Amino acid sequence: MPVESLFPRLEALLPKVQKPIQYVGGELNSTVKSWDEATVRWALMYPDAYEVGLPNQGVQILYEILNEMPETLAERTYAVWPDLEALMRAEGVPQFTVDAHRPVRAFDVFGISFSTELGYTNMLTALDLAGIPLEAADRGDDDPIVLAGGHAAFNPEPVADFLDAAVLGDGEQVAIAITEVIREWKAEGSPGGRDELLMRLAESGGVYVPRFYDVEYHPDGRIRRVAPNRSGVPWRVHKHTVMDLDEWPYPKKPLVPLAETVHERFSVEIFRGCTRGCRFCQAGMITRPVRERSITTIGDMVEAGVKASGFNEVGLLSLSSADHSEIGEVAKGLADRYEGTNTSLSLPSTRVDAFNIDLANEFSRNGRRSGLTFAPEGGSERMRKVINKMVTEEDLIRTVSTAYSQGWRQVKLYFMCGLPTEEDADVLGIADLARKVIKAGREATGSRDVRCTVSIGGFVPKPHTPFQWAAQASHEVVDHRLKALKDILRGDKEYGRAIGMRYHDGKPSIVEGLLSRGDRRVGEVIRAVWQDGGRFDGWSEHFSYQRWMDAAAKVGIDVDWYTTREREENEVLPWDHLDAGLDREWLWQDWQDAVNDVEVEDCRWTPCYDCGVCPTMGTEIQIGPTGKKLLPLTVVRDRPCVSTARQKDGHHDLGRTKPL
Amino acid sequence: MGAAAPTGVASEAEYLEIAVTRWCDPDLLRAALDDSLPPGLDVLAVVEAAGESLADRLECSAWEVRLPQADPALAAVAVEAFKAAERVEVERLTKKGLRRFDAREAVLGLEARGATEGTETTAGQGSSQPCVILRMVVRHATPAVRPDDVLTGLRLVAGFAPPVPPEVTRLAQGPLDVTTGGPADPFGLDRDITRGGETEPVGGHVGGDL
Known part of the structure; x- marks a missing residue:
C-alpha cells in the first residue's frame, strides 16, 4: 500500500x-x-x-x-x-x-x-x-x-x-x-x-x-x-566483525549535506579496530582486531568519493590513522595525486613521534601549517602508565620541537581529567607539560609566536574496558582539579598567555557515566527526564544536570551507586551477557596492571591473543604492507578560484567535535 | 549569491555567481549543478560572466504575495493608502537587533487584485480558496525592504492584516527597466557575449515579468 x-x-x-x-x-x-x-x-x-x-x-x-x-x-x-x-x-x-x-x-x-x-x-x-x-x-x-x-x-x-x-x-x-x-x-x-x-x-x-x-x-x-x-x-x-574491508568500500557515494554540518569532508575509513590498548578507550576495545583497508582500495575510494561528491577535503579516518602499515605511502600517493588541486587531505592523528610530523607535512602541501594535535591523555608519566598511553615527556617535547621548527605554530594537546588513581598533582602536571611545550617551541623557532592549547575532557568509565570496574571521579573532584589547573595557567606570567585551555565542567560526565554503566532500572530515569522536557542532552544549551538528578531522585535511583562506586571482580555487570570478544579475566588483569602502573604492548606488532577477541570471534589481525603504490591520476590542477585548498582548523582534527 | 530570498519564501529567480577552475560549457555546467540539487531547486540557466558584478545588476525584485482568505476591498484601500504615503516606518528584528526603516520609498510598484479559485500559482503553492494577490516591485536597498515589511506597512497605514500567513514568491530580479517599471534580464549582457553578440536568449526562462 x-x-x-x-x-x-x-x-x-x-x-x-x-x-x-x-x-x-x-x-x-x-x-x-x-x-x-x-x-x-x-x-x-x-x-x-x-x-x-x-x-x-x-x-x-x-x-x-x-x-x-x-x-x-x-x-x-x-x-x-x-x-x-x-x-x-x-x-x-x-x-x-x-x-x-x-x-x-x-x-x-x-x-x-x-x-x-x-x-x-x-x-x-x-x-x-x-x-x-x-x-x-x-x-x-x-x-x-x-x-x-x-x-x-x-x-x-x-x-x-x-x-x-x-x-x-x-x-x-x-x-x-x-x-x-x-x-x-x-x-x-x-x-x-x-x-x-x-x-x-x-x-x-x-x-x-x-x-x-x-x-x-x-x-x-x-x-x-x-x-x-x-x-x-x-x-x-x-558482536559482528567485518573481515576484509576491501570488500566493503563504503560509502561509495557520500551524502553532501544541504545545511552546514560538523564535518564537511569525505571520510574514508583506512582501518577498523585499534590494538594500542589504551585502557580508557571503549572504541579501541570493542572494535578489535585491527583490519586495514589496502592502499589501493583507499586510493580508489578517495578518487571515486571525491568525484561523486565534490568535497574538497578528504579525511583518512580510524582510531589511530598514523598506525596504518602503509600510511607513509598512502600520504605521499594522495598528496602527489591532489597537489595543486582544490582537494585537501586530513589525518586525525594522535601519535606522538617525528613520523607523525612527516605525515602532517605531506598532508599540508596544499595549505598552511597551522595546528597539530597530539593526545598524551594523562598529565603525568605515572598517569600515562595507568591508562597505557605509552608517551614519555621526552617523546612529546622532541615531537613538538620538530613540529615548531618545521613551521607549525600551534599545538593542541588532549587530556582527560578524573582518571582512575588520579590525584591533583597529575592534572597540574598538564600545566608543566604545556609550559615545556611552549619553551621548546620558542627555542626551536627563536620566536614567541607559538601557541599550545590544552583540551581536557572528563573521563567516563565505559563497559568492555579494563576501567569498567573503576570508580568514576565525582564532578566536584573534577571541577576542583580543573579550577586549580586554570588558576596555575592564568597566574603564569612567562607562559600563561601562550597556553589556551578548553574544558567542560564535570557534571555532564556524571550523567554519561550513569547511562554508560547503567542497568535496566536506569530506563525509568531516562523516561522521567524526557517527560520533564529533556532533549538534546549532548548540547550544553539543552542539557540540565539538575533535571537528571531530580529524575533519578524521583524514581529512587542512587546516581553515586552507578557512577562513583568501584565494582568488585565478581560483580555481574549489566553487559556481561553481551560478548565483545574480550576475555573478562584479561580485562580484570589489565585493570590490576593499571593500578600497578604496568604497561601492555600493542599486539599489532607483537603477536598476542591474550585479550581473547581473535580466538573467540574467529577473527585475525589484517594488516599490510601490500607493497603496492598509488598511481598518478589525471586531475585538474588549475589555480583554484572558488575556494582555497586550506585545511580546516589545522586539519588534524581528532574527530571529537561534539556540541557538549 | 546576490540578494538571497528570505527563509520561507518561494522564488523563481535567484542568482549565484561562481568561479570554476577551468572553462566549462555553460549548458553542461547547468545540468551538473541541477543534478546536484534537491527536487524543486532547479538551475535554469548558466551564462559566462561578462565581468561586471552580478550583485550590482540586481537592482530590484518583483514579488507576488498571495493572501488566502483576505478581503480584496480592504486590500485595495490599504494599497492606495500605502502608495499615497511619503514614508511608512516599519520595524524588523534583524541579526543586528531591532531595526526601524522606511518601507515606502523602495516600493516602485504595488497593486492588489482578487483571485478566484483555480488560479494558477507559482512555485507549486497551490490554493483553491479565494484570496488577494499583491504584486510589487521593490528596489534593493539597505536594509532590504522585504514583502513582509510591505505587509507590515499595509497594516500600519490601513489596519490591513491577512488572516493566515502569506505565500510569497519572488518572480524576478534584475536591473530596473524604466520602460516597464520592473526588473529586466540580468543576464542580458552576458548572453550577448556568450553568444558572440547574438541577442536571442539561450537556455530556459530566467526571471519573470511583472
Whole structure:
C-alpha cells in the first residue's frame, strides 16, 4: 500500500522554524526508492540534529548498502529541534524521513545508531512523534522493530525497555542478514506476529532482544544474573566483525549535506579496530582486531568519493590513522595525486613521534601549517602508565620541537581529567607539560609566536574496558582539579598567555557515566527526564544536570551507586551477557596492571591473543604492507578560484567535535 | 549569491555567481549543478560572466504575495493608502537587533487584485480558496525592504492584516527597466557575449515579468 508523503503538511511548518533546510532532504547522493517495490523498509536514525547526524559514517554506510539491495529501501531521519517538535505535535505531523518524508511508523525497522548515550532522550522524542509506543512491550504488529546499533549498543540495558533489539559491532553484514530474515518472515505471511520475528532474529545469537532476558537482583541492588527466559535464546549475544574491508568500500557515494554540518569532508575509513590498548578507550576495545583497508582500495575510494561528491577535503579516518602499515605511502600517493588541486587531505592523528610530523607535512602541501594535535591523555608519566598511553615527556617535547621548527605554530594537546588513581598533582602536571611545550617551541623557532592549547575532557568509565570496574571521579573532584589547573595557567606570567585551555565542567560526565554503566532500572530515569522536557542532552544549551538528578531522585535511583562506586571482580555487570570478544579475566588483569602502573604492548606488532577477541570471534589481525603504490591520476590542477585548498582548523582534527 | 530570498519564501529567480577552475560549457555546467540539487531547486540557466558584478545588476525584485482568505476591498484601500504615503516606518528584528526603516520609498510598484479559485500559482503553492494577490516591485536597498515589511506597512497605514500567513514568491530580479517599471534580464549582457553578440536568449526562462 502506498505511503503518503508528509511533505505538504511539513512544508507549511517550515517557515516557522530554525534552519528549515535540514528537513528538506534531496541531498546529492541521497536515494528515494519506490515504496511498493520494496518488501523490507528501514528508517535509519542518528538521534541528534541533522548537522551532527548527517556526516555519521555508520548511518551513511548502512543507508547505501541497504539501498543497493533489491526490494529493500532505506531512508534517514534525524532528531527535530524543539521548535519543530512543538509544531509537529500541534499539527499532528509524525516523525518523518528526510528522503521521501514518509512516516517512520510505516517502516519495518527503525534503526537507531548510538555513538553516545546522550542521544537516548532524542530516541524517545522520535518514537513518541512517530506514534510508536515507547515501551517495546506495548508495540503491535504494525509497529517497526526498534533496533539499536553503534558503540553505546554494547550496553543497551538502560534503554532495554524501549528497544526491540540491539546489534553489537559492524553493521554491514548483519543489516543484510536482518533484512533477509524479515523478508522471509513477511513472505510467509508474518507467522506468529512480532514475537516470532524477534525470536527468529534472537536465536542466531547475533541480535540481542532484551525482552527475552530476565535480570535478577541481589537485595543490595547488584545484579544476581541475566538469563534467557525462553528456550532457543542463547545465553550470550556476540558482536559482528567485518573481515576484509576491501570488500566493503563504503560509502561509495557520500551524502553532501544541504545545511552546514560538523564535518564537511569525505571520510574514508583506512582501518577498523585499534590494538594500542589504551585502557580508557571503549572504541579501541570493542572494535578489535585491527583490519586495514589496502592502499589501493583507499586510493580508489578517495578518487571515486571525491568525484561523486565534490568535497574538497578528504579525511583518512580510524582510531589511530598514523598506525596504518602503509600510511607513509598512502600520504605521499594522495598528496602527489591532489597537489595543486582544490582537494585537501586530513589525518586525525594522535601519535606522538617525528613520523607523525612527516605525515602532517605531506598532508599540508596544499595549505598552511597551522595546528597539530597530539593526545598524551594523562598529565603525568605515572598517569600515562595507568591508562597505557605509552608517551614519555621526552617523546612529546622532541615531537613538538620538530613540529615548531618545521613551521607549525600551534599545538593542541588532549587530556582527560578524573582518571582512575588520579590525584591533583597529575592534572597540574598538564600545566608543566604545556609550559615545556611552549619553551621548546620558542627555542626551536627563536620566536614567541607559538601557541599550545590544552583540551581536557572528563573521563567516563565505559563497559568492555579494563576501567569498567573503576570508580568514576565525582564532578566536584573534577571541577576542583580543573579550577586549580586554570588558576596555575592564568597566574603564569612567562607562559600563561601562550597556553589556551578548553574544558567542560564535570557534571555532564556524571550523567554519561550513569547511562554508560547503567542497568535496566536506569530506563525509568531516562523516561522521567524526557517527560520533564529533556532533549538534546549532548548540547550544553539543552542539557540540565539538575533535571537528571531530580529524575533519578524521583524514581529512587542512587546516581553515586552507578557512577562513583568501584565494582568488585565478581560483580555481574549489566553487559556481561553481551560478548565483545574480550576475555573478562584479561580485562580484570589489565585493570590490576593499571593500578600497578604496568604497561601492555600493542599486539599489532607483537603477536598476542591474550585479550581473547581473535580466538573467540574467529577473527585475525589484517594488516599490510601490500607493497603496492598509488598511481598518478589525471586531475585538474588549475589555480583554484572558488575556494582555497586550506585545511580546516589545522586539519588534524581528532574527530571529537561534539556540541557538549 | 546576490540578494538571497528570505527563509520561507518561494522564488523563481535567484542568482549565484561562481568561479570554476577551468572553462566549462555553460549548458553542461547547468545540468551538473541541477543534478546536484534537491527536487524543486532547479538551475535554469548558466551564462559566462561578462565581468561586471552580478550583485550590482540586481537592482530590484518583483514579488507576488498571495493572501488566502483576505478581503480584496480592504486590500485595495490599504494599497492606495500605502502608495499615497511619503514614508511608512516599519520595524524588523534583524541579526543586528531591532531595526526601524522606511518601507515606502523602495516600493516602485504595488497593486492588489482578487483571485478566484483555480488560479494558477507559482512555485507549486497551490490554493483553491479565494484570496488577494499583491504584486510589487521593490528596489534593493539597505536594509532590504522585504514583502513582509510591505505587509507590515499595509497594516500600519490601513489596519490591513491577512488572516493566515502569506505565500510569497519572488518572480524576478534584475536591473530596473524604466520602460516597464520592473526588473529586466540580468543576464542580458552576458548572453550577448556568450553568444558572440547574438541577442536571442539561450537556455530556459530566467526571471519573470511583472
